[in-house]
Amino acid sequence: MHIVVCVKQVPDTKIIKINPKTNTLDRRSAPAILNPYDAHAVQEAVKITKSIGKGTISVLSMGPPQAVAVIKKSIEIGADRGFLISDRAFAGADTLATSYALSKALERISKDMPVDLIICGKHAIDGDTGQVGPGIARRLDIPPVTNVIEVSELNESEKTILIKRKITDGYELIQAQVPCLLTVEKEINSIEYSPMPNMIKAARYEPVIWSVNDLEEVDRTQLGLKGSPTIVGKMFTPPKPEGGKRLEGNADEQVKQLMELLNDKKELFVSR
Amino acid sequence: MMDENRGVWVFIEQNDGKIEGVSLELLGAGRKLADKLDVPLSGVLLGYEIMSLSQEVIAYGADQVYVIDHEVMKDYRTESYMKAVINLAEKYKPEIFLYGATSNGKDLASAVATDLSTGLTADTTMLDVEVDKRLLEASRPAFGGNIMATILCKKHRPQMATVRPKVMKALEPDHDRQGEVIEEAITLSEDDMRTKVIKIVKDVTKKVNLADAHVVVAGGKGMGDFQNFQLIHELADAIGATVGGTRDVVEAGWLPHEQQVGQTGETITPKVYFAIGISGAIQHVVGMKNSEFIIAINKDPDAPIFDVATYGIVGDALEIVPKLIKELKEARERGGEMSYV
Numbered sequence: 045m046h047i048v049v050c051v052k053q054v055p056d057t058k059i060i061k062i063n064p065k066t067n068t069l070d071r072r073s074a075p076a077i078l079n080p081y082d083a084h085a086v087q088e089a090v091k092i093t094k095s096i097g098k099g100t101i102s103v104l105s106m107g108p109p110q111a112v113a114v115i116k117k118s119i120e121i122g123a124d125r126g127f128l129i130s131d132r133a134f135a136g137a138d139t140l141a142t143s144y145a146l147s148k149a150l151e152r153i154s155k156d157m158p159v160d161l162i163i164c165g166k167h168a169i170d171g172d173t174g175q176v177g178p179g180i181a182r183r184l185d186i187p188p189v190t191n192v193i194e195v196s197e198l199n200e201s202e203k204t205i206l207i208k209r210k211i212t213d214g215y216e217l218i219q220a221q222v223p224c225l226l227t228v229e230k231e232i233n234s235i236e237y238s239p240m241p242n243m244i245k246a247a248r249y250e251p252v253i254w255s256v257n258d259l260e261e262v263d264r265t266q267l268g269l270k271g272s273p274t275i276v277g278k279m280f281t282p283p284k285p286e287g288g289k290r291l292e293g294n295a296d297e298q299v300k301q302l303m304e305l306l307n308d309k310k311e312l313f314v315s316r
Numbered sequence: 317m318m319d320e321n322r323g324v325w326v327f328i329e330q331n332d333g334k335i336e337g338v339s340l341e342l343l344g345a346g347r348k349l350a351d352k353l354d355v356p357l358s359g360v361l362l363g364y365e366i367m368s369l370s371q372e373v374i375a376y377g378a379d380q381v382y383v384i385d386h387e388v389m390k391d392y393r394t395e396s397y398m399k400a401v402i403n404l405a406e407k408y409k410p411e412i413f414l415y416g417a418t419s420n421g422k423d424l425a426s427a428v429a430t431d432l433s434t435g436l437t438a439d440t441t442m443l444d445v446e447v448d449k450r451l452l453e454a455s456r457p458a459f460g461g462n463i464m465a466t467i468l469c470k471k472h473r474p475q476m477a478t479v480r481p482k483v484m485k486a487l488e489p490d491h492d493r494q495g496e497v498i499e500e501a502i503t504l505s506e507d508d509m510r511t512k513v514i515k516i517v518k519d520v521t522k523k524v525n526l527a528d529a530h531v532v533v534a535g536g537k538g539m540g541d542f543q544n545f546q547l548i549h550e551l552a553d554a555i556g557a558t559v560g561g562t563r564d565v566v567e568a569g570w571l572p573h574e575q576q577v578g579q580t581g582e583t584i585t586p587k588v589y590f591a592i593g594i595s596g597a598i599q600h601v602v603g604m605k606n607s608e609f610i611i612a613i614n615k616d617p618d619a620p621i622f623d624v625a626t627y628g629i630v631g632d633a634l635e636i637v638p639k640l641i642k643e644l645k646e647a648r649e650r651g652g653e654m655s656y657v
Contacts, residue, residue: 221511
């Protein structure tokens with residue numbers, strides 16, 4: 045059982061600041077972290093290999109050299125080994141070019157050890173798109189199952205897996221043939237404390253770093269900025285809506301005015 | 317090659333023979349784009365025994381509906397839906413193709429974009445078109461910050477985007493509207509499928525349904541701690557409202573994720589929205605700004621939430637909310653005038 049988890053280093057968007065003068069992202073203001081959904085993806089891979097008592101977990105990331113930090117973090121959670129594809133040729137990639145580069149790396153990884161399952165986080169918190177996972181699945185021609193909240197019954201002889209997939213008002217139970225690609229929600233598991241041996245291993249671990257030349261049969265026109273059909277046309281602060289009125293006075297007076305307002309607007313409270 | 321791509325398409329998502337609200341909203345948005353570009357608006361309707369829905373698609377603004385009615389298409393699966401949509405897009409070559417940013421819409425659009433080697437903008441909240449260049453301007457909040465980015469796809473067609481539910485407006489349906497229904501066949505067999513939907517379980521016990529809530533009381537990190545946040549529940553009880561919260565509050569574990577309002581949570585349009593201890597980051601505002609009557613309570617007079625609020629109260633929520641709850645309870649006991657529940 046070989047599981048590959050795709051992970052991304054992201055700025056912690058809870059902390060990140062926007063420079064109000066230039067309207068650009070002040071990346072220095074935010075620490076880089078392992079995308080939280082991807083942490084759950086690694087944890088789920090650990091859970092699956094534990095439940096069947098064997099398996100190898102590889103993590104794969106694309107990014108600048110400092111992205112090795114998220115691979116080390118994944119080793120801490122319980123991954124066995126990590127690969128980072130890092131090259132200027134990948135820079136500026138949108139989701140289409142990213143899924144292409146990652147699928148090429150996945151092909152290389154599976155040459156040495158066939159891949160049974162690919163797990164990704166639902167989306168990255170810096171882009172919020174959720175497009176790369178399904179894109180990879182399409183490129184590798186394996187079925188994707190997105191928004192997964194539970195994985196059960198991995199049947200190794202039948203090569204099938206049972207999955208609960210979250211939908212708007214409930215869930216679907218899906219049987220998929222492996223290899224397949226899952227994207228996971230946070231509620232799929234809780235991140236456990238990393239055992240000490242994992243932490244020691246992570247501290248010493250040096251992931252394999254591949255440049256574009258290490259990947260095979262790559263069409264360079266599909267990489268990076270060149271391979272990205274979408275571009276950012278402009279950035280703007282959204283037009284401010286007409287600011288509302290302020291209630292004046294001390295707390296008691298404000299509450300009194302608010303009660304009057306609510307009374308005036310009573311019809312709004314009646315169900316449609 | 318790009319010049320032969322014409323027309324605006326909307327993927328019509330249906331579940332159990334009912335069209336999702338976002339698809340009707342997209343027909344409204346797509347109608348405007350199609351009119352500007354002077355091209356037809358088409359719906360793409362897939363499923364099993366769904367022919368009758370095509371009239372509804374036309375009533376909501378489409379000129380044409382492409383329908384694939386096939387047993388294999390009964391439940392949504394990426395594999396089957398993707399194949400059907402790609403076949404249609406390659407045959408008829410739309411220039412713009414919109415999908416609802418639902419689980420299924422995002423999943424489908426990502427797979428289709430990969431196959432058609434075209435650009436896809438996620439979670440769009442504003443749509444426009446530059447007519448001269450026939451360029452879709454799809455804008456979305458970026459970087460989790462107070463900024464919008466307009467994404468363009470200049471050299472590839474179709475230009476695709478997923479659009480958040482409830483940010484666009486559906487047209488009033490016109491059931492006399494005439495349109496063309498184009499039925500397409502597809503050769504797909506259940507044996508080709510690598511995924512099977514074993515069953516669909518609807519969560520009937522789900523207590524909180526923010527999306528349909530009429531009145532929402534939402535709290536933010538400004539409430540301070542979990543204990544104080546209980547005031548939000550109390551106020552909601554007093555007024556017969558549903559509780560919502562910001563991403564911070566959900567991440568702090570004060571509320572479950574399904575009660576999150578905003579870009580990564582629910583987009584809602586209640587009649588009344590209370591924003592309490594919420595500063596008003598764009599991600600949150602995107603999810604609630606279309607509420608009809610918005611009341612904001614916040615200590616910080618410069619909080620951006622006041623820009624979208626109908627009425628703002630600059631003050632300490634921990635002081636004001638208990639007073640408000642007390643007044644509401646007393647009013648209810650007096651009966652009549654304030655009995656919202």
